[in-house]
Amino acid sequence: MDYDNPRLEPFEFRGSAKEWFGIWIANLFLTIITVGIYSAWAKVRTKKYFYQNTYIDGRNFDYHATGLQILIGRAIVIAAIIAFSVISAIPLIGLLATLALVLAVPFLLIRSFKFNAQMSSWSNVRFRFEGSYVGAFLAFILYPILTAFTLYLAFPFLDRAMKRFALNGYSLGGHSFSFDSAIGPFYRAFIAAAIWIVGMLMIIGSVTFVSIGSLDLGTLETDPGASLALIAGIYAAIFIAFFPAMTIYQAFVRNVTLNNLALEGGHRFASDVRPVSLIWIAISNAILTVVSLGLLLPWAQVRMFRYLTGHTALIPAGPLDHFVGQLETRTSALGDAYTDLEGFDMGLPV
């Protein structure tokens, strides 16, 4: 490796769709016949497959949680939700319980980041996450509330704050990650998404006016098929306008985030995901998955993962052999299960 002229070292995915299908269908089968209990082990095998097949600098990642840890964490969260529901039926106590939950969320999020980090490793070194309660409270409770008051026009600020909190907390073998960025690129992403929405709505609007004008409204009540088709058309229009816009935003923001991410020691990252490619892959994946009753989902997952890893790179400033991990105290899977349920996934940037 020539360190005077730093090169881009792309991440490499060495898995295959065929191989993954076997594991995926076994996961599905075992999860169904164990009424969902195996899903904890399935999650571990999924993460292991994708992590262990992702390489940078000739070395791969790994995932270390056990199915039992994940299962216990999930069981605790489900029990807590049931307890919360029962308690909330009592008027005053319900209010206090809700307040307690809001105050607990930053704590749970930090635990989740910590658990996910500790269970992930690269080249035999575990990741670490450290974050303050106050930072998590601001980024995940206060700022979202404030952003709602701006009718989400300030969303790019919120997004940047959340990413700052998450990424700056990670470290690998004693070397910290750091992320910061001007707000401009986030707003460029936001505006690009907005342009898509407005453009699509205008196109759809003009098409709809034409077709409604030619529609005989009298048939709508007696022909349920026509009114259903109209409603389906409206929903399709909403999908075409909004969902690709979210993907556009995420593609731009991913690039900004990784391009401004550094690893202590002078190492930097790069991402050149193209929004149009990402939309094309996401939409074709979605259609093929649905049409195949879900059986093409593993192929779709590998295709998307390969695209993302192929467009992510490390710009190393030197050899990557000097990372040394610390002895870790064990963290429980409780936080991980909570964000599982909430759908947060801020694990590795890939």
Add this chain to the structure above:
Amino acid sequence: MPGESDQITIPGRFFPARSSRAVPANLFAGPHGFVIRARDDNAEIADHHGQARFDAPIGRAPRRLSLPDGALFETEDLAAVDALDSGSGSQILHRLEGFRRGWTIITILCLIGAYCIWRFALPALVYIAVWLTPAPLKTAMDAGTLQSFDLTIADASRLSITQKDSIQGIFDDLLETLPDKDRERFTFELTFRDVPGIGPNAFALPGGTVVITDAFAETFDDPDIIGGVLGHEIAHVVSHHGLEQLYRSLGIYVLVALVAGDTGPILNDVLLEGGVLLSLSNSREHEREADELGMRLASDAGYDPAGLLRFFETLPDAQSKGGDWFSTHPSSGKRIEAIREFIEAR
């Protein structure tokens, strides 16, 4: 010990304790212990008693042996490690995952299983979720929904007090016929809104809020019709239809995520937000149930259930006058038939 015939040699690389540095090495595994030597100078770098236990295999990824001090030995010689740990439980799973000839039958079984989940497990989960939802939460959901409604398409009602009072009276009559235990589980409240564009309409929110449009009050003043429609909406509330629809779509999202994994950015959003959007409109089953229960409530309160029939018969004319192309109460011929049957049976 070199030279022993029952020893297996595995080439790979060695990572010192918790370090990222990789050293080419060989592992010599015997029945009672194993030794790891650096490849270039054959110097011993690790020595352990007990069997060499590699981590479970997954696909064709390199096999790893984790040492207690945090060191790691990794090899791509999968055949050699397979020889070492043949017969273990993780090997069975690994073989199941690689057994391509079995894929067809497993896939068919999975499709059947998925159907069974959708048909039986999902309704059960929805039932439990509805049962677990506390009343204050339902009321809060109503408030939130009504607020977004007001912010977007609804305006304050322009009806006169007498108009509102007469409709409120019919609403109260219908509530009286509800058994106390049903009535107490919700916070029933009738609200009026002016919603230009959707014509004469009424809909119910999960916590007990029933919204009725000005266009409805201005088109229909027959108490039987109003009774029939309000009874229908109250029936939706009491039967938890709104909440059931919502939990059904959320349940599908959670089950798919749990069982199938990550569905990708767009399909994910379609399943979640799309599903919730679709849950806004009631199923035909729900509409039929609400028709029946609603007409029963109306007739118990002293109104003529045929009012609901007259509503559907008058509706097309009313709607084309009001430009209502966004029909949220699709009425099929079958539905009108079912209503007729109910009336004749009484």
